[in-house]
Amino acid sequence: MTNIILRGCNGKMGQVITDMVDADENAVIVAGVDVTQNRINKYPVYQSFTKCNVKADVIIDFSAPVNLEEMLDFAIENQIGIVLCTTGFSKEQLAAIEQASRQIPILKSANMSVGINLITKLIKDAAAVLADAGFDIEIVEKHHNKKVDAPSGTALALADAMNEALDNEYEYKYDRSSERIPRLKKEIGISTVRGGTIVGEHEVIFAGTDEVIEIKHTAYSKAIFAKGSIQAAKFLPGKPAGMYKMSDLMG
DSSP states (O other): OEEEEEETTTSHHHHHHHHHHHTOTTEEEEEEEOSOOOSOOSSOEESSGGGOOOOOSEEEEOSOSTTHHHHHHHHHHHTOEEEEOOOOOOHHHHHHHHHHTTTSEEEEOSOOOHHHHHHHHHHHHHHHHHTTTTOEEEEEEEEOTTOOSSSOHHHHHHHHHHHHHTTTOOEEEOOOTTOOSOOOSSEEEEEEEEOTTOOEEEEEEEEETTEEEEEEEEEOSTHHHHHHHHHHHHHSTTOOSEEEOGGGTOO
């Protein structure tokens, strides 16, 4: 049985995870942490980790970058891992996460979908072949109108994966309106759309001379992210300190 503390338990994703864990015979949420206290849960909910004294095997974090440090301190003190699903961290916060991973296992992913992690592998291979053949690379990401960070963490992760395959020689272009110049060869364009209730859509476009290759992933519900985070929570306990990825679950 995997005992989980769920940070962000009263948010939309937190409630999806709660419902899925309720139906899971091998996992249980023993406590929640959320600054809002607007729901009645089957488990105790604390406003901060400084007030939480519940023992657990792992933390799932589906919240926001604020108060990251107190969660890291709690996890280190109790020697439990973190499944980090939040995006939009500052450089300083990313450094703190990296530092914490020297003492505890942390699985960090901008997108918990198994499908997204599969196409990440595909686009790395595609970029390595197509960039040399003169193809331009563009990413278009779409999300609901309540999402505050842009571009999405997943779009940046996709760009980083391809850039790694290209020896990190490419720069990211987020806005073309301020310059009137032709597209540079070694750049990855990242475009953002926000509207309605779009759960998540990511499209990678390889545009060459007289041909275009598109690799696309569409999420129709938040359940795919919840399922992935629970799989990661079962995977992490007992692992050595270090940084892990969703691809580590897939072998």
